[in-house]
Amino acid sequence: xxxxxxxxxxxxxxxxxxxxxxxxxxxxxxxxxxxxxxxxxxxxxxxxxxxxxxxxxxxxxxxxxxxxxxxxxxxxxxxxxxxxxxxxxxxxxxxxxxxxxxxxxxxxxxxxxxxxxxxxxxxxxxxxxxxxxxxxxxxxxxxxxxxxxxxxxxxxxxxxxxxxxxxxxxxxxxxxxxxxxx
Amino acid sequence: xxxxxxxxxxxxxxxxxxxxxxxxxxxxxxxxxxxxxxxxxxxxxxxxxxxxxxxxxxxxxxxxxxxxxxxxxxxxxxxxxxxxxxxxxxxxxxxxxxxxxxxxxxxxxxxxxxxxxxxxxxxxxxxxxxxxxxxxxxxxxxxxxxxxxxxxxxxxxxxxxxxxxxxxxxxxxxxxxxxxxx
DNA sequence: TTCGTCATGTAATGGGTTACATGATTAC
DNA sequence: GTAATCATGTAACCCATTACATGACGAA
Numbered sequence: 442x443x444x445x446x447x448x449x450x451x452x453x454x455x456x457x458x459x460x461x462x463x464x465x466x467x468x469x470x471x472x473x474x475x476x477x478x479x480x481x482x483x484x485x486x487x488x489x490x491x492x493x494x495x496x497x498x499x500x501x502x503x504x505x506x507x508x509x510x511x512x513x514x515x516x517x518x519x520x521x522x523x524x525x526x527x528x529x530x531x532x533x534x535x536x537x538x539x540x541x542x543x544x545x546x547x548x549x550x551x552x553x554x555x556x557x558x559x560x561x562x563x564x565x566x567x568x569x570x571x572x573x574x575x576x577x578x579x580x581x582x583x584x585x586x587x588x589x590x591x592x593x594x595x596x597x598x599x600x601x602x603x604x605x606x607x608x609x610x611x612x613x614x615x616x617x618x619x620x621x622x623x
Numbered sequence: 624x625x626x627x628x629x630x631x632x633x634x635x636x637x638x639x640x641x642x643x644x645x646x647x648x649x650x651x652x653x654x655x656x657x658x659x660x661x662x663x664x665x666x667x668x669x670x671x672x673x674x675x676x677x678x679x680x681x682x683x684x685x686x687x688x689x690x691x692x693x694x695x696x697x698x699x700x701x702x703x704x705x706x707x708x709x710x711x712x713x714x715x716x717x718x719x720x721x722x723x724x725x726x727x728x729x730x731x732x733x734x735x736x737x738x739x740x741x742x743x744x745x746x747x748x749x750x751x752x753x754x755x756x757x758x759x760x761x762x763x764x765x766x767x768x769x770x771x772x773x774x775x776x777x778x779x780x781x782x783x784x785x786x787x788x789x790x791x792x793x794x795x796x797x798x799x800x801x802x803x804x805x
Numbered sequence: 806t807t808c809g810t811c812a813t814g815t816a817a818t819g820g821g822t823t824a825c826a827t828g829a830t831t832a833c
Numbered sequence: 834g835t836a837a838t839c840a841t842g843t844a845a846c847c848c849a850t851t852a853c854a855t856g857a858c859g860a861a
Contacts (some may be wrong), residue, residue: 443821443847443848443849444822444823444847444848445851446848447847447848447849464809464812464813465812465813465814466811466812466813470764473764474764474776474779474780474783477783479725482849483849483850484657484812484813484814485814485815485816485849485850485851485852486849487852488813488814488815488846489814489815489849492814516811516812516813517812517813544663547779550775550779551775551776551779552775552776552777553775553838554773554774556825582652582655582656588655590793591736592736592737593732593733593734593736594733596732596797597656597729597732598656600790600793601656601659602788604786607786607789608782611782615778625819625820625821625849625850626820626850627819629819630842631822646841646843647840647842648839648840648841649840663843664821665821666840666841666842667821667822667823667824667842667843667844668820668821670841670843671821671842671843672812677811691860698839698840698841699840699841756827773815789824792841800815
């Protein structure tokens with residue numbers, strides 16, 4: 442699971458930087474959207490990752506001449522290299538299980554603008570199946586319980602089920618609008 | 624975050640065992656409901672934790688005489704000790720930030736049957752405030768973005784916002800039914 | 806002048822997964 | 834009889850947080 446998260450971070454950083462240079466502090470805020478709602482990343486994770494990507498030559502430091510006319514020299518802007526763009530495109534080329542897992546799906550989705558339409562559909566459909574499996578699992582769990590569940594546990598189970606069903610509905614809409622476009 | 628998760632695991636185990644003895648394998652499945660939908664725990668986490676709780680004398684092994692008339696001798700059932708029950712009650716006595724965090728809230732909620740009504744209300748209200756703060760944060764993030772967002776990023780942001788709003792609605796219902804009872 | 810935010814980084818600590826190892830039981 | 838599930842456990846590895854350190858800038 443940590444491997445997936447790490448990978449998602451690399452993808453999110455490259456994805457953000459391919460739109461224009463950013464410095465670390467700003468990156469950290471934006472990355473949150475790409476990684477999903479409750480998965481903010483700490484500086485202790487981001488800065489070492491930036492260094493790693495620097496060493497791989499995926500990104501490079503950009504001497505910030507004048508940032509909006511202000512003289513803030515402390516900031517280090519990063520920009521993506523051709524090599525990094527290549528890496529990004531490489532990642533976004535193929536769909537597969539790694540694209541529709543919880544830890545990575547949102548990150549891929551946020552970069553859909555750079556993904557081929559056919560691949561987009563495959564990812565969405567993969568995600569949907571994954572979610573349907575989860576529903577079966579949750580329902581299984583409930584039916585197999587011999588113990589009487591108290592109201593609060595039932596509340597939680599129902600809420601969880603509804604949450605997944607709601608995401609499926611969302612995915613369905615995305616699939617629909619994807620089909621309309623093509 | 625790991626500390627909170629660890630704590631939630633202890634709470635979930637004690638909470639489950641106070642209803643009757645269970646063995647590790649079964650515990651692991653049930654614990655998933657208590658910890659929240661996407662936070663399954665591996666055996667590599669559960670068994671060491673069980674050992675820890677054994678050492679603390681919160682739980683004890685129970686010689687499984689005859690399990691449902693079948694002769695399964697491999698299984699080790701655990702049951703809660705008076706000391707463990709004391710610990711559990713101690714934890715459930717007070718509300719506070721640690722009760723309404725993402726990592727712990729569901730676990731507390733699943734044990735609400737053992738929690739005083741006034742404490743239940745406090746926890747629910749605390750959770751609601753936490754969620755409202757998150758909405759402000761998400762909206763802030765959106766309004767501060769100078770860059771034009773593409774449709775997919777907007778989709779994600781909206782979905783995230785809706786998710787939180789939906790949980791608030793759920794909490795509101797829980798608060799309401801809590802008030803009705805008293 | 807002091808507090809909060811912006812901004813970058815490092816080191817230690819610990820938690821959790823993954824992988825491995827083992828064996829009983831059930832179903833086909 | 835053999836594959837899948839049930840069942841328990843250990844050890845290493847890695848990742849991510851936490852805490853710490855530093856400093857500039859803007860506002861009150």
